[in-house]
Amino acid sequence: MRISKYLTIAASVAVVAATMGTANADSHEKMIKIGTEGAYPPFNNLTSDGKLEGFDIDIANALCEEMKVKCEFVINDWDGMIPSLVAGKFDAVIASMSITDERKEKVDFSEKYYNTPPAVAVPKDSDISEATDAGLSGKILGAQSATTHSNYAEEKLPSVDVRLYPTPDEYKLDIVSGRVDAVIDDVIVLGEWLKTDDGACCKILGTLTPDPVINGEGAGIAIRKGEDELREMFNEAIAAIRANGKYKEINDKYFEVDVYGE
Structure with missing residues (x-):
């Protein structure tokens, strides 16, 4: 969503x-x-x-x-x-x-x-331990632009460097190649991607509590x-x-x- x-x-x-x-x-x-x-x-x-x-x-x-x-x-x-x-x-x-x-x-x-919640995914060998502002502080987080997920990241994760992409395909390529440290999207979207060959690189770090104002x-x-x-x-x-x-x-x-x- x-x-x-x-x-x-x-x-x-x-x-x-x-x-x-x-x-x-x-x-x-x-x-x-x-x-x-x-x-x-x-x-x-x-x-x-x-x-x-x-x-x-x-x-x-x-x-x-x-x-x-x-x-x-x-x-x-x-x-x-x-x-x-x-x-x-x-x-x-x-x-x-x-x-x-x-x-x-x-x-x-x-x-x-x-209605499904947002989540954060990271590489399986990542040292990031939790899907919070403190846990992601200083990291690069990929998100699709003009979405509730990018809005959530920009408002709720102020210590994170949010990098925006036109479609999910681009942020997926960048986390696979190591150009971003984590990505945020719908938990279902990320979960299904992890089942693919490309998504085998990564894991769900955790789901996020939706903000009704941001996530709707x-x-x-x-x-x-x-x-x-x-x-x-x-x-x-x-x-x-x-x-x-x-x-x-x-x-x-x-x-x-x-x-x-x-």
């Missing part, structure tokens, strides 16, 4: 068609464009052959099927996600975006669809302000897939724990 700062940099947008809903839908069926990043596994990721995959993507598909609408994914750089939504390039964002007060000034949100209320679906009908459609669909078992099916496909949270 991420973001509470937004840059106004124009992002290049690539459209990935993903038609959902019933196979016999007619030409008048409602169309919803969904913005996502495609660079945040295991939540959303673009494969080498150009296909979107991940928890966010499967949840989006399930919600669109529940709402009986056709949906189309739009790939957008993370830093430009909010400006692109407001500008009308897509109708909603399903991209592990945290519900924060700062973001609520610009957009509306659905109810959460998952969980990941929600962002919608332009005033589009109450669409927000309620998503809310009802989230409740429905939670009740009918579809959410659990998707959750269990990716994770060993329930990511919905309390």
